Amino acid sequence: MSVLETFAHITFEPIPIPTKLPEIPEMGAFVFFSGIVRNVNEGKKVTHLEYEAYVPMANETIRRILSDAKEKWDLLHVDCTHRLGKLNISEIAVTVEVGSMHRAEAYAANRYIIDRVKHEVPIWKKEFYSDGSSEWSQGCSHEAEH
């Protein structure tokens, strides 16, 4: 086994909801998004999911997306974490945090980050259904062009 590497934006552990805001005196707005495992997709009852990733590339792609967001908006805080492995219904799969002086850029940057994370980061979801079958999520065909 190689030495265990750690990746700032990827985890196999449950992602906590932040209970404390970053201590930044200039920060007037903080937007927190969480993507949650739900029990149904396209009419099929989902029992749980498994996420896998090309981990080093996924971590680096998220880092670059956060850096691009900081160039586009005047942000005081950004972070994004994606969980891998087996996740049950109502568990958190991904979080995005943005802090800024005003709410407009915090909302816009948070939306920009999660949209790019979903389309570009090499992470894949396998859905397990109540009838015992399972399937890799197809994504959308247009996502291949991003």
Add this chain to the structure above:
Amino acid sequence: MVVQILFFAAMKDYFPSQDRLELSESTNVRSLRETLAERKPEASSLLSLSRFAVNQTVVNDDHILQEGVVIAVLPPSSGG
């Protein structure tokens, strides 16, 4: 020349997760995509939707592959 290739997610239904490929010099991504589709015709529609990364950077179909690179075949992302 020899390259390493990694397959992820639904691609693993058709290919091993890691493999080594012998390619002729100055093969580009487009012809690698075609070679893989010939090898596994049932994977061809997923191959046509997939992105290719070389040493962890997404490249286009004209990209020329070099000896020793690590190629990753990335089906459409479905994180989030």
